[in-house]
Amino acid sequence: xxxxxxxxxxxxxxxxxxxxxxxxxxxxxxxxxxxxxxxxxxxxxxxxxxxxxxxxxxxxxxxxxxxxxxxxxxxxxxxxxxxxxxxxxxxxxxxxxxxxxxxxxxxxxxxxxxx
Amino acid sequence: xxxxxxxxxxxxxxxxxxxxxxxxxxxxxxxxxxxxxxxxxxxxxxxxxxxxxxxxxxxxxxxxxxxxxxxxxxxxxxxxxxxxxxxxxxxxxxxxxxxxxxxxxxxxxxx
Numbered sequence: 001x002x003x004x005x006x007x008x009x010x011x012x013x014x015x016x017x018x019x020x021x022x023x024x025x026x027x028x029x030x031x032x033x034x035x036x037x038x039x040x041x042x043x044x045x046x047x048x049x050x051x052x053x054x055x056x057x058x059x060x061x062x063x064x065x066x067x068x069x070x071x072x073x074x075x076x077x078x079x080x081x082x083x084x085x086x087x088x089x090x091x092x093x094x095x096x097x098x099x100x101x102x103x104x105x106x107x108x109x110x111x112x113x114x115x
Numbered sequence: 116x117x118x119x120x121x122x123x124x125x126x127x128x129x130x131x132x133x134x135x136x137x138x139x140x141x142x143x144x145x146x147x148x149x150x151x152x153x154x155x156x157x158x159x160x161x162x163x164x165x166x167x168x169x170x171x172x173x174x175x176x177x178x179x180x181x182x183x184x185x186x187x188x189x190x191x192x193x194x195x196x197x198x199x200x201x202x203x204x205x206x207x208x209x210x211x212x213x214x215x216x217x218x219x220x221x222x223x224x225x226x
Contacts, residue, residue, distance in 0.1 A: 004157070033214075042119075042203050042216030043158065056213050091157050100146040100165065100207040104214070106157025 002026070004107035006092050012113045013082055021077040021110045025094030032075050033104060034067055035091040043091055049075060050098055082114045118142070119204055119217035127223040131193050136220040138187045138204035145207050147187045148214075149178055152201040194224045 005024045013019050025032050030051055035043035045059040049069045057067070064082075069075040079086055089111050093104040122137045138147065146165040150158035162171050164180035164187065171178045175198075177190040191198055204217040 035216075040201070040219065040221060042121075042205075042219045045213045045215065048213060059213065093157065100148065100163050103160045106159070108156050 004092055004094050004105050006090075006107040006110050008110060009108065010111045010113075012115065014115050015082060015084060017082050017114075019079050019082055019112065021079075021090050021112070023075045023077070023092030023094075023107060025073065025075070025092070026105055027073075029094035029096055029105075030072070031095040031098040031102070031104075032069060033093040033095070034075070034077050035093070037089045037091055037109070046077070048098065055098070079112075082112075084114050087112055087114045118215050119206055121202075121204060121217040121220045123220060124218065125221050125223075127225065128194055130195060130224055130226050133190070133192050134194060134222070135188055135190045136202055136222070138189075138217050140185050140206060142208075143184045145184075147180060147207070148205045149187070149189055150203040150205060150216075152203060153199075158201075158203055191222075194222075196224045196226050198222060199224050 007022045011019055033048045034046040036046055037043045047057040047060055047067050048055055052069055052072045064080045067077045089109040091106055091109045093106045095102045095104045120139050128134055148163045149161045151161055152158040162178045164178055167184045168182045169180040175192045179188050202220045205214050207214055
């Protein structure tokens with residue numbers, strides 16, 4: 001079956017612009033996660049959804065970052081007034097449920113470059 | 116802030132050699148996972164360990180969870196070029212809190 005997909009695969013934008021990153025999880029997975037990964041580092045947790053609601057958004061760095069999952073499936077990560085420091089690979093993962101006994105399946109990521 | 120330290124940060128070895136990478140935390144965690152990530156892809160789960168002192172084997176990979184539940188190791192026997200990648204540990208804190216990933220070990224196996 002289809003895995004987690006993310007679009008676009010690459011996004012180049014200018015400082016101050018608004019961007020949206022999309023994640024299509026595996027069908028039926030109730031938990032969805034967003035992470036940010038800098039080159040050579042481990043992923044950094046941003047937010048996770050259980051169904052339509054954000055169960056934990058404590059990893060969002062500031063109020064320029066926002067994510068939604070209105071129908072409990074597709075999720076969009078939104079970044080306002082982008083800064084050069086936002087450049088990173090943004091990873092999405094989905095899971096049948098939120099626990100270490102449920103595997104998180106990751107997408108290939110969206111590479112965001114802010115000029 | 117990365118709360119899980121991995122060592123070494125980089126490792127380049129010849130095919131056929133053995134290696135061990137480490138994951139250490141200053142606090143106890145309820146469970147720990149190991150992932151491997153290849154360039155341009157997301158991490159892929161290798162194993163989950165939940166019991167202190169637990170040892171799991173996956174072909175040539177041996178994973179160990181420390182007795183005190185604050186550290187873990189991954190040992191690879193007879194490394195192959197296909198083992199090349201970024202190895203990440205990730206912990207789950209008590210109460211199934213969010214996953215925290217380690218700093219990563221970048222492994223290169225030279226044919």
